[in-house]
Amino acid sequence: MRCHENRCRKSTSEEWCRNQNKIKRFRGEAYIGFQTVNSSEGISKKLLQSQTRKARTMGKTCTSKKCERSLVFKCRQVDEGVRVKLFENFWKSMDLGHRINYVCSLVDYIDTKTKTTCNPNYSRRLKTLCYHLNLEKNTRIRVCKKMFLSTLSIGEFQVRQWVKRNFREILTPNTTKM
Numbered sequence: 001m002r003c004h005e006n007r008c009r010k011s012t013s014e015e016w017c018r019n020q021n022k023i024k025r026f027r028g029e030a031y032i033g034f035q036t037v038n039s040s041e042g043i044s045k046k047l048l049q050s051q052t053r054k055a056r057t058m059g060k061t062c063t064s065k066k067c068e069r070s071l072v073f074k075c076r077q078v079d080e081g082v083r084v085k086l087f088e089n090f091w092k093s094m095d096l097g098h099r100i101n102y103v104c105s106l107v108d109y110i111d112t113k114t115k116t117t118c119n120p121n122y123s124r125r126l127k128t129l130c131y132h133l134n135l136e137k138n139t140r141i142r143v144c145k146k147m148f149l150s151t152l153s154i155g156e157f158q159v160r161q162w163v164k165r166n167f168r169e170i171l172t173p174n175t176t177k178m
Contacts, residue, residue: 018049028056028091028153058087059150067144074141078133083151086133090152103152103159104166106132106140129163 013019017032024031035051061083062075094102108130131148132140149156 021049025053026096030055056091056153058083058153062144062147062150064144064146067147072142073144073147075143075147077141078135078143078147078151082133082135086151087153100162100166103154103162106134106148107159107163108132109163109167129160 021031031053033051033053034047034049036045037048067073067075112128133143
């Protein structure tokens with residue numbers, strides 16, 4: 001009888017330390033991440049899972065004087081309790097695909113209103129990101145970038161990449177070859 005045909009224990013990938021840390025990272029909880037360590041020869045590098053990472057925490061509310069005086073940004077209308085609900089919902093109940101769709105639905109990717117270069121055809125910045133937050137009763141309120149990023153505890157680069165990718169997929173739908 002072969003020993004691999006009749007095993008006493010079955011492997012459960014949910015119990016593996018690496019997979020548990022992956023799930024914790026996706027939920028925004030504290031986890032043990034990877035770090036690169038030089039090997040003894042000094043030529044190659046090893047990945048070692050030993051770096052402790054902190055849990056995601058919601059940032060501070062926007063206290064900018066510009067937002068306070070602005071007629072466009074409504075950062076003051078967003079209550080702290082609503083921000084906590086948005087943060088908890090974003091990190092605890094959504095998976096990665098839902099997070100990307102949620103962020104893309106809250107960020108508008110629009111053309112710039114004014115061109116600041118002499119020749120508008122050679123401008124590097126062609127689009128502007130407008131950030132919104134959903135309050136109760138599905139009302140979208142425009143907020144500043146700092147307020148949006150600190151409420152959801154995500155980075156600017158990540159948001160920009162998600163929105164650009166989503167915008168490209170809308171413009172060029174997938175065509176299948178026959």
